[in-house]
Amino acid sequence: MPKDRADLLQGSLDLLVLKALVLGPLHGWGISKRLRQLSDEVLDVGQGSLYPALYRLEDEGWVTTEWGTSPEGRRIKFYTLTKAGKKQLAQEQAQWRLFSGAVEQVLHAG
Secondary structure (H helix, E strand, O other), X not given: OOHHHXXXXXXXXXXXXXXXXXXXXXXXXXXXXXXXXXXXXXXOOOHHHHHHHHHHHHHHOOEEEEEEEOOOOOEEEEEEEOHHHHHHHHHHHHHHHHHHHHHHHHHOOO
């Protein structure tokens, strides 16, 4: 991913991770894969960005973790959106819509 796109992604990563988890628990690679799929392969969140975000979201109480087993038999950590995380997602979506609408307005100004 080009650096300028990665910088934009970093500012919205919490929102994107929370949104990815609204459909149900996922492990880290699953979150990254879901974001790629939902964005038609535009967003590619690397582990170096994803895991610090997941730890931050867990510290905030917006996600919880539980150990499970992958289909290959490996031990993996699953992340689940909490009630507080759903509330935060709604707040961040509202803020994003306000921000992106303002940017669109500026871009379309005479």
